[in-house]
Amino acid sequence: MEKEKVLIKGNYAIAQAAVNAGCQCYFGYPITPQTEIGEYLSGKMQGLGRGYVCAESELAAINMVMGAVSTGVKAMTSSSSCAVALMQEALSYAASDELPVVLVNVMRTGPGLGYIYPAQGDYNQAVYGGGNGDYKIIVLAPSTVQECVDLTYRAFYLAQKYRNPVILLADGLLGQMMEPASFGDYPYPEVDVSSWALTGAKGREARKIYSVAPDEKKQIQHIYDLHKKFEVISQNETSYEEFNVDDADYILTAFGSMTRNIKAAMNVLREKGLKIGAFRPITLSPFPYTRINELATKKKDFIVVEMNMGQMFKDVKYAINGKSNVELVNRPCGEWLSVEEIVSSVEKIIGRKQYAASI
């Protein structure tokens, strides 16, 4: 496919990227603000002779994905916030069964039914999970429609490469906005799944994909193995972006589409002569703890900007581990924190600190 740019809505970009990535099956249930993904894929998948089911619920949808990916094909579902809550049981199973499930969450507001205002309140749900037991999910957070494409590609690749569920954590703003984006070809190699995929026990021993046998030693070992795998994922796949951090006194930190506003706020504050940098995790899980800690060791303070009550804030604080200071600028949902609001909040924080230092 040509690298030509098209003006496209985030939800459609995710859907088309899934098609390009070779997603063989889509299963989903409608919920605003991500319904366009299922709408777009319904006709596409049928036309391509691939699988598509309007599932009876999100429970069914993600379990259909688990069944499909167990055969070695790529498959996905998409949903939003309160409905992703319904899928948490399956994510725990998929992590334990090491099934390469891809789930797109285009966040809306919670808790409960909430509403379709943009928000980033599912950071904890995605990163820490709502399923039972010790398991970890890979979480990717796009900040532009272009990244909706790029990270959808990456989600399919990482899911199969590590046999681990992956969540693409977008939000209503990204899902609904139009931006230029180019697709290109799926940039990753195809992962060999022949050693584990279910294809019928022809000429080999039967395969059983299941959590674990009722055997204490095996269960303990299984959990250690899953966590060892995630250490490898952390080493290989942790990714982030940083801007002007070298001379910065303060580093604005955000994830997802809030990244756009902290970059703009950084530029405004730099013009005012303040040494401000910006940092943005691309993988929320694995989280770039090490890099944040390095920056904190250089006495750079962090200001976390997010549309929730301080969910990523806790991870940044944990990464800093007391080596520098961290502040929170936030709103729980609704109108995105504007560049002006971020600038004025940062000025207040800096002014307060300077005043405190002067007395």
Place this chain on the structure above:
Amino acid sequence: MQQVFSIPKSMKKDFKYTFCPGCDHGIAIRLVAEVIDELGIREDIISSTSVGCSVFLYDFLDIDCVEAPHGRALASATGVKRARPDKFVFTYSGDGDFASIGLAESMHTALRGENISSICINNTTYGMTGGQLGPTTLLGQKTTTSPTGRNVDYYGYPIKIAEHIALCEGTAYSARVALDTVPHINQAKQAIKKAFQVQLEGLGFGFVEILSSCPTNWHMTPEEAHKRVREEMMPVFPLGVFKEVNNGN
């Protein structure tokens, strides 16, 4: 000397029998294995497993299996079949998995007419957890969560699964069988075979409900338990074929 009886080829060679004495799961799984052998489909099978006593199917059969959470076997099976329409896909669940926690998934799989075969063991109780009231518990039946017996005012009615599945337009075959006598066992095998054949012929959803004993949780001997299947279950859950679609019909 002529060999007249052997273990089906689809059974694993090293399995341990893990069901309670007198439980009908053993007979049901053996019948499934015989049908798999007779249809020659072992190497094409991908099965989605259930939760409950029925999950142990995967310890007995030498076939590819993927685990599904409780009640989601039919959703998982739908995913398998849509991804690999060339494979033979079946589920083996209890009544709790199929008709209580998984009723939506089971019903919608039938409504969509998925080319999937499904077997449901109806023993009127939750066996694995020690005999609680389930979706098929009979009126008057005492369980650990209906200690004075199931009464309608308090607990509502049991579900007639095979009849409900027969009402779904995507269903190609729906039958209820039992395992209490040799003739019934033979009929049960034919029903399983039919439910498998409709998938092979692409006719839609194939379903068999098997009335089964649970001597442990019914506090009965195996013989008493089969008598209960006949005298108490069959009047409420009559045996028979409730829907059968043939090729071109």
